[in-house]
Structure formats: C-alpha cells, structure tokens
Amino acid sequence: MVLQSNYAKRYVSNAENTPPTLSAAKSLASRLRNNIQQTSRRRRARTSGTSDAKYAVDQAKRRSTKSTAPVRFNVKSRSAASPTDVEMKDAEPERNTSSSSSNDKNVQLLLPRTLERPDYCEVKQEALVAVDPLFVDVNPSYLREQIREFGPTLLAALGTVKPSPVKDSLPKDLSLLIEDLATSPTHMLAVHGGAAPRSGAPKRRKVTLYPAHSIVFAAHCSKLPAFPPTTSPTPENEESYPMQISVPVRPLCLPSPETYPQLASFLYTKQTIPLLNSLLPCPIPTNLDEEGQQQVYAKRLGMTYTVPVLLHNIAMVLGLWKNVCALGVFDHLLWDTMDQAWEILLNALAVGTGTTIAVDEPTPASS
Structure with missing residues (x-):
C-alpha cells in the first residue's frame, strides 16, 4: 500500500518562526550556491568542528556521569495496551506470572536510564558531491549552517507539493505539481x-x-548511502505555476517509519520546541527551562495520563532514536531534545507506576 503524506504542512504550521514566503524564496537554490561561491575557499574548507566538538564533549560527560543501569517499572495493563510494544536493546520487558485479575496482568518493564549515543561520524564528502559537484571542497558543518538558514523555506515549499496519484506499485519517477521551481523537491x-x-x-x-x-539529508545523515546523481527537475509544461515536474523515487527503510516526519522537520528547521512537543502527550509549559519546572511538568503528566499513553510516547522517542542512529545523525540539538523528552517521560512513568528513580534534569536544548 502506497500512501502520500502532507506532513510538511502540519509541521510548518507548528514552527516557532514563520518561514519566508515562497515569493521571497525565489531562486533559493541559486542563493545557496552563490553564498558558497562567494565564501573564500579557506573558510569553506576549514574544519569548524562545532558539532563534532559539542557532541564529543557531551558524549564524554555522559559516559562519566550518567547511569547506564536500566530502570525497572512494574506496570499493570490490559492486553490491549501491553507495554511489550516498547523495545530497545538491553530494555526487553520481563513478564511476571502473578496477576491481579483475569483481565489485568503485571509486567516488569526494563527501560534504559539514558539513551545510548553512538560515536560521532561525519558525513562523507562523496555523498555531498553526488548531490552537487559544487560541494567538493565545502566543509559539511558549514553546509549545514547554510541549510539551517534556508531550511524553513524549503520545508514550506514541500507543503505546497501535489504528487500525482500512485497505485499499488512503486514507480521509479513521480510527477509533481509545484509552486516554485527554485525550491522544488529533488x-x-x-x-x-x-x-x-x-x-x-x-x-x-x-x-x-x-x-x-x-x-x-546528505548533509546530516552520515550512514545514508549517497543519492544517485540527478539532473535538475525538468518542467513537463510551460513555465507557469503550478508547474509539473518529474523527480526520482528513492526507497528509504527505517526502523520507525512513523517518526520520519518529526526527524525530517527538525533537519529542515532545527527548531527544538516543536520536536519536543511532538514527542510528549501535551505541549510543554513556557517556563520549562526554569529550575525544577521539568520535574513539575513530568509529575503532571504522570498524574494526568494513563500508563498506556505514556508508553506510547516512550515508544515514539525510541522510534526516533532508532531512526537517528540508523541514519547517523549527530546534531547535538536533536540529541539534547531526545534526552530531555526521555527524562520527562521516564519521570512521568515513575509517577504513574509508583516507581522511584533518580531525578536528572539535563541542560535544555536551545534552538
């Protein structure tokens, strides 16, 4: 079954800052190239190391201070809301043979205290060159800085794309109706x-x-195979909008297809608050960064939502974590946001199940 998604519309509407209009984004692709061309070769080729260094520092700190022991939760749930849907390495649930009734069962659920972080791995230069030969000597960190500037506009453009209907078989190419050739998807x-x-x-x-x-994706995903070289989208009609173009279809297998929209939206916008809100049962309070407020919020979640609801959100964070690890994304804001969501949800689940765990309030991710 082949489905088409309008996730870009949904996530752009929830963004913290309104992206530029499409008219203002005219010739966006050429602007990106011009910015890089006008930057000296020395600046473009230098190794800024900002993301690498920040991630490495966080990694070293976590390994020295964070507990790796899993947390055990005693969960009572009905079969329809079994927490065995939550899976993770070293976090397999253990069933208890005792039960409080014929309909309820006691389940011992082991969850890691913190999300494991793999060692940093930078994207390969060949993957960038496959997208555009212009990027042959462009440092990936610098390219990500440029994408951060234009990303919200590109994401807004995705929300206007209208793909042609697809039947049961997956085509090699697909026709799209677009509003601006300069910001059209590849x-x-x-x-x-x-x-x-x-x-x-x-x-x-x-x-x-x-x-x-x-x-x-090439600039952020170090484990994603390079995109095959393609030519610029060719209009199938006269240069009037909406315009019809044809783009290649690329299969992408993920551990958690359901959380692709959250990850993609973040890679385009680098906005942490919409991502955090999408991973939690209700929007975060405006004072979450104040001392003690994260624990207050977690307690409110644990007292408001049922254990199955909290487990659903925990599974969502795990799904995003699996996708990030599989693709090799090492953005420190993304990892900090996942850590914050995980800490909140574990403390909420502790409240909901009467479990005692050590409180750890990580440094909030700032966008």
Missing part, C-alpha cells in the same frame, strides 16, 4: 519499515511517499 522518499510480512500473508508493505531535498 526526490520523493518512499519510507517503509523493515518488518517481513507474516507467514502466508501477501508480500505487501506500507509505503509512505514524502517529498524531500537530497542536500538536507
């Missing part, structure tokens, strides 16, 4: 999970199509 990503079909079931899987710009 690919349609066919996002799907890796689970094999059940025995005896037809060999079909759910695939969702998302418009995307290859440079955004």
